[in-house]
Amino acid sequence: MTSSQAEQAPAAMIDRVSSLLGVFDGSRRLTLAQISRRSSLPRSSAHRILQRLVELGWVERHGFEYGLGLRIFELGSLVVRGDGIRRVAGPFMQDLHMRTGLTVHLSVLLDADILHVERAGGRPDDGDCWQVGARQPAPHTAAGRVLLAGLDPAERPRGELPPPSTAYGLRSREQLERELDKIREFGVAFDAHGAAVGLASLATAVGPTERASAALSITGPAGVLKQERLGGDLQGTAARIWAAAKAARSGTRPSRPAVRGRAEAPQRA
Structure with a gap:
């Protein structure tokens, strides 16, 4: 040799x-x-x-x-603990899960995919794509679209969209751009049946949209998860996570959510 x-x-x-x-x-x-x-x-x-x-x-x-x-998983947990948002998000995510009865994810953008790094509550279905450590194509998830909306066009993944997971998924760049425009206007992304038939997800950025490194989302049955009912709660939780992360970075004591019992889950439409 x-x-x-x-x-x-x-x-x-x-x-x-x-x-x-x-x-x-x-x-x-x-x-x-x-x-x-x-x-x-x-x-x-x-x-x-x-x-x-x-x-x-x-x-x-x-x-x-x-x-x-x-x-x-030991090495992965070290990475998770090293990020300010992920380090403080757990109690807030658990509180949101207890109040809504829905699955809560904290996700980050990894190349053209979304990577789930934290979860509160069980998976919304039996698919492996919802577990911690799993990846999904960013354009076909609410969390992914939230983070794509904060990127400059030159920073977004190029090329054709990956094939949609269901018949309800986005099929063109034009559709994606319209969705990203709405997210920048309203601050939340909503997906119904796009990632999985029967499921809906609502997501928002943790921190300013234009420089967010993580997205907070809630996922559950499409007939239960209503954007107008839960959008404010989701955005409020994301704001508290961001404030706690900033407090942790500055060395001040971050606030934690009060311990509350599970509220009545949203009624089916």
């Missing part, structure tokens, strides 16, 4: 590990065959890397299936 080849070998291995770990995005557990196919790695190579990752705690094996290990 030449010196140049020796230098390239570690980089190639890192690329393989990255490809392998990336297949778990939005999924719980996968078989070796699924991992090999999704990562485009030979089955023998995938198996060898997985075995080492299991030994290191990065991956866990459950029978014939593999999932992300505790070490991954």
